[in-house]
Amino acid sequence: MMNVIRILGRKSLHSFGRLGRGFIFLLQILTGIPQLFKRPRLIVQQLYSVGVMSMTIIVVSGLFTGMVLGLQLFNTMQDFGAEQSVGSVTALSLVRELGPVLTAIFFAGLAGTSLTAEIGLMKTTEQLSGMEMMAVDPVHRVIAPRFLAGFISVPVLALMFSAVAIQGGYFVSVSLLGLDSSVYWGQMQNIVDWDDDILNGVIKSVVFGFVAAWIAVFEGYDAVPTSEGVSRATIRTVVHTSLSVLGLDFIMTALMFGD
Amino acid sequence: MYSKTMELWVGVFVAAGLAALLMLALKVSNFTATSGESGYTISARFDDVAGLNLRAPVRMAGVRVGRVSSIYVDSDRFQAVVTMQIDDQYNNIPLDTTASIYTEGLLGAKYIGLEPGGDMEALKQGSEIIITQSSIILEKLIGQLFVKLTGGSD
16 A cells, blocks of 8 residues: 555656656756847758658648548538538638647657657767767757747648648539539638637647647657667657647637637 | 758748648638728617627628627617628618618528618718617527417317
């Protein structure tokens, strides 16, 4: 019995410790960001490896998500004679939920894991300590540009995802299934609101970008410096990012669209 | 590691993001319809506005001339007050215009229809429409119909 309680205590101390380290680490990153604007090359380099490299998969998966939505909605709603609403339902579900959430989860799997593995390996091979020896702060030089690139990339990728998916839905429901083109766009414009739907979706993806980038770099920096530790850190990145994105999405949806 | 093509790709990435935002703004949302929308507001009292939503269209002869900007209950008279924003170009709507709440199709969304009267004076900022007709509630109508049908058969 005592053992169980002791294990519980150890586990919670461990998680509180990680949480605290995470927040201190975040503060260190944020203080490093202003200096970063003097060296935009670092950001461009990371935007390339984090953002541009994820672009293809985001565009392709967006296209297919939109096409599946169009197909399913058209066939189901035709039974109720409501196939005119395919455009608006596709667009609403994409800009409010699917775009930000799926992009963040894809991002965690693609770029988040690569960030964690890269930073974890740098730590394992003591490159980070080497930088400290040369009086270069690794958090400012290595971590901050990666964090910022992730933070910028997620909202941009989410916008691309939604836009491409809406085109995919258009392709299926209009070009293949014969819905009228002006009905598709017209119903969409009637229902989708710029402030309520699109801007709230962008706010969501900004929050997801922050969380995804933070978790990815923290897990890498906090990894146990062995090959097993790095592999575990990579798994934790995906699990923690996906869970926090889904949880935060529910909270933000309740706050934004709850009334 | 750092190269010109990298800069080019990052440029493409950012430009594609902006293009997506532009597409969402112009083609998907009502950004063009609401931005730069100027007009004057008028109000009308209804006994019942059940089903009328914010931003519902205000139509005259079937053409959209404005939108509903707010709905609230007047606590003195317990009537619903609906304020509407009418586009500036429609500035000669007579003062004795009737406002009614209609339904698009049988089960569609509610909108406000204006039927112009014959007054020489026009509605302006802050005017109130006096003659109104509340929304028809389908359930009430069906209830009345049932009463009539069962009453008639006896």
